[in-house]
Amino acid sequence: MPNEGGYIYVLTNPSFPEYVKIGYADNVDERIAQLNRSECTPFAFRKYATLHVASRLADKHVHKLIDTFKPELHAKENVNGKLRVREFFAMAASEAVELLTMIGNIYGETPLTYASSKDEQKESKMATDTAIATERRSPFSFYKCGIKDGEKILFIGDPSIVCYVVGEREISYDGEKTSLSALAKRLLKKSNAVQGTLYFSYDGEVLSALRKRLEDEGIYGQNNEFTAPEEPSQVDANGDEEDVLYFVMSKYNAKCRRTENGYILLKGSQIAPLLKNSCGKDGKALRDKYASIISPDSITLEDIYFNSSTAAAKFVAGSSLNGKLYWKTKDGVLLKDILNSDSN
Numbered sequence: 001m002p003n004e005g006g007y008i009y010v011l012t013n014p015s016f017p018e019y020v021k022i023g024y025a026d027n028v029d030e031r032i033a034q035l036n037r038s039e040c041t042p043f044a045f046r047k048y049a050t051l052h053v054a055s056r057l058a059d060k061h062v063h064k065l066i067d068t069f070k071p072e073l074h075a076k077e078n079v080n081g082k083l084r085v086r087e088f089f090a091m092a093a094s095e096a097v098e099l100l101t102m103i104g105n106i107y108g109e110t111p112l113t114y115a116s117s118k119d120e121q122k123e124s125k126m127a128t129d130t131a132i133a134t135e136r137r138s139p140f141s142f143y144k145c146g147i148k149d150g151e152k153i154l155f156i157g158d159p160s161i162v163c164y165v166v167g168e169r170e171i172s173y174d175g176e177k178t179s180l181s182a183l184a185k186r187l188l189k190k191s192n193a194v195q196g197t198l199y200f201s202y203d204g205e206v207l208s209a210l211r212k213r214l215e216d217e218g219i220y221g222q223n224n225e226f227t228a229p230e231e232p233s234q235v236d237a238n239g240d241e242e243d244v245l246y247f248v249m250s251k252y253n254a255k256c257r258r259t260e261n262g263y264i265l266l267k268g269s270q271i272a273p274l275l276k277n278s279c280g281k282d283g284k285a286l287r288d289k290y291a292s293i294i295s296p297d298s299i300t301l302e303d304i305y306f307n308s309s310t311a312a313a314k315f316v317a318g319s320s321l322n323g324k325l326y327w328k329t330k331d332g333v334l335l336k337d338i339l340n341s342d343s344n
Contacts, residue, residue: 167268
């Protein structure tokens with residue numbers, strides 16, 4: 001390696017796999033040794049990539065480049081009323097190397113990457129397994145973090161991928177209800193389990209880091225108006241599973257509960273994003289009435305009462321339908337047949 005100048009480095013640490021550390025050092029190995037003297041992290045920092053540069057401020061160009069295009073990736077925290085900006089970024093190490101390559105083109109240099117040793121690979125697996133086990137023992141809660149239904153959650157690997165909160169631990173993506181871990185596993189094309197909170201952010205903060213910060217501050221789930229109620233709702237308490245009906249059209253994952261007084265479209269139901277002309281003014285009026293509890297991804301965020309099965313079906317499909325023909329039991333029995341049976 002050249003002797004003059006210093007190096008922009010990319011460091012990783014299994015203790016917080018959602019972040020990489022990007023900085024400058026005259027001697028990267030000495031910098032790593034200095035960082036690893038601390039006992040605050042259970043696992044050590046390791047060198048992922050370096051880029052030789054002549055300027056001590058070269059790493060600031062990388063920081064500025066990230067902040068220009070993806071400012072939500074830069075780790076920031078409010079300490080005693082003062083904003084503290086860290087050298088950590090919520091991004092994959094491979095993405096950081098791409099940025100080093102762009103900066104290297106300016107200086108006529110190419111970044112060097114370093115393979116993980118077997119011990120480092122074992123530590124990474126241990127950290128991942130531990131994080132997943134911890135998450136399973138005490139599942140992440142959007143509500144305990146003060147995140148309410150309908151709010152946006154971004155995938156840190158690609159912030160253009162947006163999902164919406166539709167429950168204490170559920171999100172909606174492309175009209176489908178799922179979990180953070182299931183969606184992260186799919187987007188990352190992983191075969192093994194992943195910790196979903198490492199790969200999504202809310203308001204610029206990675207969810208795992210958000211939870212840890214709130215826990216450290218002693219306010220995770222404390223005095224939070226979004227905490228899920230311990231008791232079941234009136235609808236769930238009074239209803240039986242046999243009263244639940246499913247929408248016939250599979251592209252709309254919607255459920256309603258049949259009651260003595262009408263039909264309740266259940267929270268988390270997927271509805272048509274657009275209305276057809278056959279929906280009429282009354283259908284549009286209902287959509288307008290409940291617009292505040294429909295997510296941008298067309299998922300209902302609360303239970304909605306209808307006086308007829310047809311009104312509920314019309315609301316779901318955005319078109320005029322006969323509800324008796326569009327609601328069925330989990331066994332496939334149409335509502336019309338249930339009603340005919342009841343009348344006999």
